[in-house]
Amino acid sequence: MALLDNEKCVLPLSSIAELLSTKARTLKMYEEKGLLPRRQNQTKKLYSINDVRFIAFVHYLASVKKINANGIKYILEMLHTNMDEKNRNEFLDIVEGKLEKISTNDVEDIDNFK
Structure with missing residues (x-):
């Protein structure tokens, strides 16, 4: 039995948008601003x-924390330059745990808060 390859690129943005309960257009906007991972020699995105x-972390920063694209780029740069892969993954695990506690209704409430 083969193990699951978590690095194999198989998901389009539309599927990820569904997983994150957001719109594909939102994720495409992140992509256009250079906030999503890029793959070399890949015809399909x-x-x-x-x-x-x-991507869930980027979406959290943008939609919940209301950080603009330049701020997110700075945060991502700090993660990649100041953390090794192990610490970065541990950090993302912590963030993922916090994201799981936030329901979609909570995010909608934050978006509609005036």
């Missing part, structure tokens, strides 16, 4: 299971 965690 597909993402891996590991990329989903990263």
